[in-house]
Amino acid sequence: MAQQARAQATRDAIIRGAATVFERNGYGLASIADIAAASSVTKGALYFHFQSKDELAHAVIQQQHELSFSAGATVLEQGRPALESMLLLCASLGRQLVTDPVVQAGIRLTTEVSNFERPITDPYRDWLNMFEDLARRAIEDGDIAPAVDPEMLAHFIIPAYTGVQLVSATLAGRADLLQRIREMWIVLLPGIVPAERYESLKGLSGLIPAAA
């Protein structure tokens, strides 16, 4: 058991080291030697856990998605109204993107399609399904106007969020990310909430903090 726990700890350390190197150098220029050094393991120990850079990248993406989705589950367990949950989920992933190297690298690897033979699609589908479900519930709650198509809304919000974080990373090293996520909702809310509820719901953008 102690040996298993040690193996798991080594594996986690390698994933964290790989994330740091992928985020700093990009996938193309990242080397196994750099990743071993960043993880404080030997190349031999690294190869015991991962066969290739490709496998490491997929492990980083998987761990990021688990981290982000389990933080999302915590938000959903609070049982808030669905529209509030949508904003809190955006804030939750935003905070992870500002603070957690595994999340930073996982999202970057996911959006840099050319690194892989096949593009990474599962995380997008998970978030699209979650947001489509939340949009439906928000319509039932009366917080999103019945004229809004929940599939269309989810299929705009997830790509829009993807772009907001990418451009914030590119132009500002993510320094303005939470502010930009909040602005995304300031722009969106007037068009999706029922007109008569806008005054009472417009404050929801304040759920997204200005800083992590």
Next chain:
Amino acid sequence: MAQQARAQATRDAIIRGAATVFERNGYGLASIADIAAASSVTKGALYFHFQSKDELAHAVIQQQHELSFSAGATVLEQGRPALESMLLLCASLGRQLVTDPVVQAGIRLTTEVSNFERPITDPYRDWLNMFEDLARRAIEDGDIAPAVDPEMLAHFIIPAYTGVQLVSATLAGRADLLQRIREMWIVLLPGIVPAERYESLKGLSGLIPAAA
């Protein structure tokens, strides 16, 4: 003169060949040999024009941005109301993304930040400035509500568009890109046009064709 024209034609062919290879293999896996083959020039001729893969990638991005921005200038010269121009610009770049390999590769290289020592930021700034100016004019025209902050709106639309095209490329090989751009505007319009003008302006999303 004939020699100069020939050199320019060779340069253009190399940029087009590089775009095809970058788009097919990604920047990391693209080789100078593949690019020379795709351009039907010798490696010697290629090195006469471009010193490195990095220089080729920057040339593809520059040519893409010129192509996209000059198509944008053609839209602006039509002298349509500013809000219409915003939608037509999105449609124009969308059509290029579906049909032109140089535009496909240029946008992909721009969004795959890790390929370069410094991220590509100028194209974003050009589009942000153009859309902020158009949003201001649309407010003057009465087509965007005065409560909308034009800088905030532009700084959401450009990242959102970036994400919409990226996710369409990832999940659908861009087959649904124009439809997704249209849906982006269907979601946005109710929140940004003055309430009393929504009925007469909601048809604007039809400016974006379903297919290129």
